[in-house]
Amino acid sequence: MTSFRPAPAWLADAVFYQIYPQSFADSNGDGIGDFDGIAERLDHLSWLGVNTVWLNPCFVSPFGDAGYDVADYLNVAPRYGSNDDLAKLVDRAGRRGIRVLLDLVAGHTSDRHPWFTASANDPDDHRYIWAPQGCPDGFVASPGSRPGAYLPNFFAFQPALNFGYARESPDEPWRQPVDAQGPRANREALRTIMDHWLGLGLSGFRVDMASSLVKDDPGKAETSRIWTELRHWLDRTHPEAVLLSEWGEPEISVPAGFHTDFFLQFGGPADGLALRSLWSNGSGTVNLEWDPLDCFFDASGKGSPRPFVEAWQRASTALGSSGFISLPTSNHDFSRLNCGPRSADQLPAAFAFQLTWPTLPAIYYGDEIGMRYVPGLPDTEGSVLGPRYNRAGSRTPMQWDDGPNAGFSTSEHPYLPVDPAPDRPTVAAQRADDTSLLHLVHRLIALRTATPELGPNGSVEVVHAGYPFVYVRGGRYLVVVNPQQGQASYPLGNIRPGRALEVSGVAADGGTITAEGFGYGIFELPG
Numbered sequence: 001m002t003s004f005r006p007a008p009a010w011l012a013d014a015v016f017y018q019i020y021p022q023s024f025a026d027s028n029g030d031g032i033g034d035f036d037g038i039a040e041r042l043d044h045l046s047w048l049g050v051n052t053v054w055l056n057p058c059f060v061s062p063f064g065d066a067g068y069d070v071a072d073y074l075n076v077a078p079r080y081g082s083n084d085d086l087a088k089l090v091d092r093a094g095r096r097g098i099r100v101l102l103d104l105v106a107g108h109t110s111d112r113h114p115w116f117t118a119s120a121n122d123p124d125d126h127r128y129i130w131a132p133q134g135c136p137d138g139f140v141a142s143p144g145s146r147p148g149a150y151l152p153n154f155f156a157f158q159p160a161l162n163f164g165y166a167r168e169s170p171d172e173p174w175r176q177p178v179d180a181q182g183p184r185a186n187r188e189a190l191r192t193i194m195d196h197w198l199g200l201g202l203s204g205f206r207v208d209m210a211s212s213l214v215k216d217d218p219g220k221a222e223t224s225r226i227w228t229e230l231r232h233w234l235d236r237t238h239p240e241a242v243l244l245s246e247w248g249e250p251e252i253s254v255p256a257g258f259h260t261d262f263f264l265q266f267g268g269p270a271d272g273l274a275l276r277s278l279w280s281n282g283s284g285t286v287n288l289e290w291d292p293l294d295c296f297f298d299a300s301g302k303g304s305p306r307p308f309v310e311a312w313q314r315a316s317t318a319l320g321s322s323g324f325i326s327l328p329t330s331n332h333d334f335s336r337l338n339c340g341p342r343s344a345d346q347l348p349a350a351f352a353f354q355l356t357w358p359t360l361p362a363i364y365y366g367d368e369i370g371m372r373y374v375p376g377l378p379d380t381e382g383s384v385l386g387p388r389y390n391r392a393g394s395r396t397p398m399q400w401d402d403g404p405n406a407g408f409s410t411s412e413h414p415y416l417p418v419d420p421a422p423d424r425p426t427v428a429a430q431r432a433d434d435t436s437l438l439h440l441v442h443r444l445i446a447l448r449t450a451t452p453e454l455g456p457n458g459s460v461e462v463v464h465a466g467y468p469f470v471y472v473r474g475g476r477y478l479v480v481v482n483p484q485q486g487q488a489s490y491p492l493g494n495i496r497p498g499r500a501l502e503v504s505g506v507a508a509d510g511g512t513i514t515a516e517g518f519g520y521g522i523f524e525l526p527g
């Protein structure tokens with residue numbers, strides 16, 4: 001098998017910023033964020049120092065799942081603007097050195113997509129997975145003249161595109177091999193979609209549910225083959241574009257062809273433990289199937305960075321220089337950092353860690369000012385996934401200012417109310433205050449950008465995987481973070497912290513480093 005082209009050089013320096021388009025910035029006063037709104041806020045992004053934006057789906061959709069139910073892959077939803085407006089945004093961002101990635105919903109469409117309507121009325125159409133009669137477990141009855149039932153991929157209104165099954169079964173006649181005609185048409189369609197948007201100047205895609213394509217696929221071998229084929233095609237046709245997967249298991253997804261994969265709240269043999277063991281404090285979005293755990297970034301000091309470090313070591317050893325792991329602060333499906341018992345004063349240490357670890361950092365819009373997860377919101381555009389899993393709390397409007405709607409001009413925004421707390425953080429207030437979280441994130445990004453040793457290719461030596469967490473980057477930079485409330489010390493031996501680059505509540509005395517509660521420090525070791 002031929003190997004892949006190396007990832008485009010720009011990716012190693014990427015600092016991702018995830019924009020939820022409906023909630024970011026509204027230019028025309030209809031209460032819904034839009035492309036022109038984002039374009040008007042590019043100053044914020046370039047001042048912050050992020051260089052790669054990922055936009056959640058912005059395509060024609062009935063918005064039953066906030067746009068993850070795509071009804072037309074080649075045209076944007078009118079509520080966000082036109083294809084031209086998107087192209088203009090990409091162009092204006094590009095002039096400031098900011099790339100834009102779109103979301104590729106590869107595994108399913110909306111049940112209103114014309115492909116599905118056609119398939120629901122034509123028993124010879126195999127773009128979707130159809131049981132010819134009855135309604136087997138997990139299937140949904142046909143809405144059209146075609147008898148039988150279709151397989152959904154997520155919500156019932158998101159029929160799975162047919163990429164085939166890895167194994168056939170006489171009892172399940174709907175299982176088609178991966179090279180049947182329907183699966184081949186769908187693979188071709190993915191290339192057409194990618195080609196369309198890359199041609200408009202987009203820089204790649206975050207791929208939704210990337211591991212879901214081929215069904216009953218042990219070890220994801222057949223799903224991986226599809227991505228390998230697509231990566232080879234991309235290497236030939238769009239060598240500067242990247243694929244970032246929502247998969248949560250970089251050891252599998254990157255060898256399959258992705259340039260980078262997220263550590264997620266799910267995925268891999270331990271079901272998202274790497275990320276959850278850092279951030280998930282039992283509040284916000286909680287899946288009842290998760291075993292309770294004490295996360296590391298918690299005042300109690302009962303957690304440990306070990307589950308994360310071990311998962312990172314396994315994955316990064318498997319990847320070598322073939323690709324990257326991405327580490328999000330949170331995302332549109334998961335609690336924000338500022339959630340439940342975690343308060344704003346605990347966030348600086350979290351960013352000091354996230355922006356100095358050898359992963360690609362992804363900042364979820366609003367986390368840079370410490371926006372809070374808002375509990376108890378109504379089910380909005382499919383936000384509720386379980387009794388304790390409401391994603392709306394992480395999707396509230398970006399808090400630009402302290403007006404009643406946070407800078408959104410009407411109260412009609414689908415994800416209103418904004419955080420009702422009278423002292424909620426805003427961009428305006430934090431921009432004016434250089435002791436704010438926003439300024440710290442800005443400085444940390446600048447430091448990382450100016451310091452290759454702090455990037456994903458610099459080495460890391462873990463000195464102490466506990467409270468405080470101590471590591472050395474590139475043999476030259478000492479990082480200390482203490483996410484618990486209590487003070488913590490560690491004997492550094494021969495290591496002498498030199499020049500303080502970004503420090504709060506961390507000091508060395510003799511051979512011992514002491515970090516106050518929620519303290520952090522980045523030092524340049526004496527040369």
Ligand code: GLC
Nearest residue numbers: 065068154208209246332333
């Ligand atoms: C992914 C998306 C999520 C969506 C689901 C179905 O997990 O991140 O928001 O609901 O896929 O497309």
Ligand code: CA
Nearest residue numbers: 026028032034
């Ligand atoms: Ca608008």
